[in-house]
């Protein structure tokens with residue numbers, strides 16, 4: 554009977570398995586006998602995509618990702634909300650006005666010698682060029698994250714997605730790692746207007762240093778980053794011993810991992826650490842940066858993950874049934890990144906997808922298999938069982954971590 558339903562639907566949308574009640578999905582579908590409907594907001598518009606397509610290191614990644622999500626018919630399972638670019642004032646809720654004014658000025662200047670010492674001071678120059686359009690694309694990406702966070706705060710949805718967000722290296726007064734505006738910090742500050750304790754999780758290949766720095770001295774936001782940590786690897790921070798300062802001591806968690814990490818080790822560590830985080834921090838909302846540069850085939854060539862472990866991490870967070878903000882991040886093999894974020898979108902919307910990628914505008918990028926799934930490379934996972942065991946033990950057994958307080962609703966919410 555299940556198979557009979559796997560026919561190509563009249564709307565010629567791709568074959569995707571219907572849920573047990575034979576519904577083909579659609580936000581007004583009353584789904585019986587399944588997980589309670591999680592209303593999902595997907596931040597997107599034509600303007601948003603064309604602006605985010607201009608993000609230099611991931612050209613057209615926004616549109617390529619959106620096209621697969623659309624080709625699988627997933628838009629009908631979500632509420633699509635168009636964002637506006639973040640305003641100067643909104644951006645300066647985190648960033649210094651000096652930095653943002655300098656960024657705006659340099660982006661409007663086409664003199665190749667524009668990088669003066671002020672530019673250097675703000676991290677703008679040859680490693681983070683302030684080319685024409687950089688400010689616009691960064692402010693649109695940030696507007697997407699703010700719109701997603703606002704949808705969660707207003708209770709319009711339980712999950713909100715901005716695949717063009719996730720720029721985790723940007724600092725209060727400097728660009729870093731090709732991140733110019735830290736949309737994640739802005740989104741977390743927005744969530745903090747309603748939620749007392751917000752958790753940030755970062756599964757990008759790189760340490761989420763910009764977000765950690767922003768909240769390292771407060772107990773209201775816990776940051777947990779899983780990343781490659783090895784001498785000379787960017788940004789070089791995020792060791793186990795990096796656990797927060799002052800009132801934030803014990804509210805920063807870092808999970809350093811070695812070269813070649815594969816799905817099994819990655820998810821094992823993720824689940825063990827997050828089980829502890831849930832008990833000790835008891836978050837009211839969670840933000841997950843789903844950077845895909847740890848995937849096999851990424852030019853970063855560091856971890857050896859597939860979309861299965863990253864999707865399983867998101868699936869795990871869904872079981873907490875608290876507001877969830879999902880963001881993108883790194884991911885330089887653009888078709889694999891699109892595969893990953895499509896897979897995650899299908900998990901969040903409770904939609905089973907055929908692994909045959911449907912025909913669509915960028916179909917040729919997925920050859921020769923045209924398969925949604927990716928295979929791990931054959932590089933060894935250098936995370937030995939003892940390294941994994943040690944990392945988990947150090948996090949779960951440390952007295953200063955997650956100082957376990959009984960969370961009494963307090964009227965003074967600021968630290």
Ligand SMILES: CC1(C)CN(C2CCCC2)C(=O)N1c1ccccc1/C=C/C(=O)NO
Pocket residue numbers: 610722729730731757758759787844846852853882883884885
């Ligand atoms: C320039 C890019 C961003 C791209 N790239 C590779 C992949 C593709 C071609 C080279 C890098 O190593 N980059 C970087 C260079 C300097 C500092 C940081 C990064 C990446 C940060 C990141 O992804 N954080 O999550």
Ligand SMILES: [Zn+2]
Pocket residue numbers: 757758759844846882883884
């Ligand atoms: Zn990265």
